Amino acid sequence: MRRRGLALLFSLTLTWAVIGGCSPSGTISHSPVKPSPSAASSTLASTRDQSISGGKTLELPSGGVSVKAGHSLTLRWTADGNLQCVILSSKEYEQYKSFRQSGKQSGTPSAEYSQGTVTKYVQTDDTFYAVLINNATTGTSVNLSQATLTEQ
Secondary structure (H helix, E strand, O other): OHHHHHHHHHHHHHHHHHHHHOOOEEEEEOOOOOOOOOOOOEEEEEEEEEEEOOOOEEEEEEEEEEEOOOOEEEEEEEEEEEEEEEEEEHHHHHHHHHHHHHOOOOOOOOOOEEEEEEEEEOOOOEEEEEEEEOOOOOOOOEEEEEEEEEEO
């Protein structure tokens, strides 16, 4: 009886994961987010009506932003096509740039969505980069309606 219950739970979890993975929008959390209900949110950078060509990226803001430990960063976007959106620490960003320049990709690519939210909890003071990536083939542009990076 216990095995049957575990099998049913596994089946429901798998079904939920498959259905959730097909969603046209998503929420991705890179590290544990410690909610801070009393902290106000401030906008660090935003952009509207940008075209990102196939194989190209957009940094928000260009050059990154310094953030203190204990805060969280949230990137929200809406586009007419799928983008891979990440928030990277300075070390992760340098690794990302090296792999991009070599024509390779590091690790498993994250999901791509036309709209969504990515949140990263900042554990140490650092410079962070919000990167919106159009992994489509060259020539296929994605029109970014809006993207906003906030700190809480």
